[in-house]
Each structure stands twice: as structure tokens, then as C-alpha cells.
Amino acid sequence: MARALWTGSLSFGLVNVPVQLVSAVRDLDLHFRQIHAKDDTPVETRRVCSKEGKEVPYEEIGNEYDGVVVTDEELSAADPAKTRTIDIESFVKLEEIDPIYYDHPYYLVPAGETDGTVRAYRLLAGVMEQSGRVALGRFVLRTKEYLVAIRVREKALTLSTLRFADEVRDTKGIPGAGGRTKPSEVKEAVKLIEALSGDWDPTAYEDEYRKRLQAIVRRKRKGGEIKQPETDPERTQPVPDLMKALEESLALHG
């Protein structure tokens, strides 16, 4: 199973469920390394003291803010309760949470397999499934506090970290806000959207970029040449006549 990123307790009223946090996504990207071109050697990043010019082991590193140095241990004194416990504060409706608040998805799994822990976990998952609601709580992960939304997905508790409201930017200054539209164009655009509509099926989308990159690595390894694909200029130019483009699209997809 995936590595636990955090271990603590999920508290619901006076019921405490020992849990571990694991990521709900796996990294499938191709990772490149930085290579020293001269000798084809992967470059290492070293943490070096700017005064001594020597490498510093991780235990000897502190955190400086505004002229004050604190260690990781001292930081854990900031809010020990939130560092160890996710306290469920309320239950809200899923549709009330705009997706702009979502940050990263995780799963919560029982910490340990003792019957008390597993039953409490099951109880919480069971009651949340019945209510159809999302549990809101907060906790501290590494050195940041998160608001979290907990839901059930096939008997497993998922946890999504959420952004705080002041971490979401204002849309002020974004070009194209408001303004008028022509009803005849909107009518055609709605028709086109409906013609191109379907159900959400996540399995219909594969990461084509990843596959192309793998192919490029293979070709390069065999000494092949990598060609730059051309961009179709017709797809990147603004269309001079929106109505005409809509009608032609509808003829194609309608």
C-alpha cells in the first residue's frame, strides 16, 4: 500500500478513529533528471551552508523567519492538537463546495487493524454514506493548516484538502468579464454544446502526452531524429465570423 503521509486521529463527536493519510493519486509522469552535459552524470542537489561552503545534514537545518530561527520540533508546538487530530466540525452538502476550493485528494485508511479501530472507521463511512453529506474539518499537514472535505468512495474515506477563502484570488482584472452577447449566436453555441455533450467518463481520456514522450525517448535512444510537429494555423486564429464558425461546426457535429 501507499506510504502514510500523516498518522493521527479523526474525531467525530467523542468517537476517535486512528487513521493514516495516503495520496489518492499516483505519479505516472516521466521524470527527467538534470544531467551534467560534459560527462553524462546526473547532477546532485546539495544543501550547503553559505558561510562554511560545506554540505549540511538535514538534522542541522532550521527555519528562519524575520530574523528568528526555529527548529521543526519547536514548530510542532504551534498547534499540537491540529497537528494530530482532524476534528470534524460540520457536515455540508457536496454541491455547496465549488471545485475552485479543492487542492489535493487523499484517502484516510484505518491506522492498524485492531477491531475497535476498524469498526469505528466502518461506522463513520457507513453513516456518511447514509447521510450523503461531506464532513468538514481541519488539520495541520507538515507546516500548513488545511480545511478538509471528507467523503465516502466505495466504503473508503477520501480527504480533499481545500483552500481557504483568502487563498482564492479575486477575478478582478481578468479580461473578458461581463459584456454583451448576441442572442442568435448564443442559441447556436448552445446547440453546438449540446451536440458535443456526453456523460462524464474519466476512462475515455488517456494521457497522450505521456505516451508521445515515451515514444520520443525510445526514438532518441536508437539515435533517431525528433521532428517538431506543426501547429494547424486554422485552429489557433481568432475566427472572423463567429456565426459562420458555429453553423459550420453544427453541420459537422450536429
Next chain:
Amino acid sequence: MASGPRSLWNGTLTFGLVNVPVKVFTAQQSESIHFHQVHLADEARIEHRKVCPKEDKEVPSDEIVKGYELSDGGIVVLAKEEIAAAAGENAKLIDVETFVPDEQIDPIYYDKTYYLGAGEDGEPAFRLLRKALEQTGRVAIGRWVFHDRERLVAVKPLDGVLAMHVMHFHDEVVSPGDLDLPSPQKNPTDRELQMAGKLVKSLQAKFEPHRYKDTYREAVLAVIERKRSGEQIEAPEPEPAEEPEDLMKALEASLG
């Protein structure tokens, strides 16, 4: 020029034969405290240096290239343009493939969010797309190549502009079956579920994002101030997570 937010990416969103010039803007910002790493012994800043282990010397950035490490330890070096070739024909496109009902997307897919604004000469087409999306209640699903990665995106109207939610591909999402969740010897009883249901009801609320503030930030600043005044900061002893002994008792006590 008027100072507005700066765009991260300029390109075209296409659906059918309609091209919408767009710009991408950040929608999220971090408000947490940013620390500098220092060496505890002399409080000097830590620098991250790139070193070639063969020569044991710092490597200037113009001598660094990108390479892919093969399973046999061999390295395939790729130039920037060769990596960029993986974007295919879509380097400057947000290619919308379909439109789906908003509520069908499981939030587990959501990653970061950006705002989309109109690009040059793109206002009429941008407004049209936004208006039509508002009327249909659908979100546009497309692909977007950014920073050497392709991302699946969901575009929907928000606050007069468009929000673009980056999503994970399905094979990146861990399925609950992979978690190997243990089963209890005895499932929770109906009575326990009923009591827990009452507790959920008593905690029902409306989601009001502005009610939640990051209080940890202040707590960290307080620790820093205590340290500044020379106080000794005691790190708390970690307590093992307590296992519930009697579920029914805990539920009853919670309901008071």
C-alpha cells in the same frame, strides 16, 4: 499599460470550429508563512547547489541538460525542443473534446484551478462561450499542455469569467479497491448507525468558505515571537492515537 493580473499562458481554446483566444491566470495563492532554511550552527542561509558527483564540483546551469534515466542506468539526453515535441500539434491549444454535466465529476479528480480570460481579439468569442456554458449548465472537458505535461481540464463559468480546473487522468487516481481496507469482525450495528446519524444531523451546516480562517499561521507567528523573546519552546510529546473502546458509549456521550 493598465496593471492587471499577469497571464501564465496564452493560446486558443477550440470547440467545434470555434476558436477562442484565451489567457490563463492563477486563481490560487498561498498565504502560509515562508521560511528560509538556515544552518543551525551559524544561522547562515542554506544554498541549494547543483553538483556533479563525478567531478565533485558545482555545475553552472548552462552545462546542465535534461535526461531520462533508463532502467539499466543509461541516460537519454533530450533537448528542450525534443521534449516540447511531445506536446504534438496542441502546444498552443486547449482542445475541448466534449461537454458534460457538472455534477457527474467526482471531486477526487480535481487538482489546481486557474482562471481563463479573453485573449487578444477574443472577447466576443470568450463571452459567447461563457454565456452558452451558463445556459447549458455543462462544463467543457479538454486537454491543455503546460510545463511539459498534458493535463485534462474542466472549464466552467465562475464570477463573470471562466474557471479552468486541472484534473487527474483516471489511471493516476488510486481506486478504493487498491487500499486493501480491513474488515471488522462485526459490522457496526443498526443502533450504532442510528446514533451516529443523529450526530451527523446535529452537525449539519451550510458551507460558508469565508467562515474559515487559517489560525495555524497566527500560532506559528506566536511561537516565533516566544522564541525571539528568548523563551524555551517545549515540543509536545507525541501521544499515540487512542482507539475507541466502546463505540456506543462514545456516541451517547457525544449526543449528550
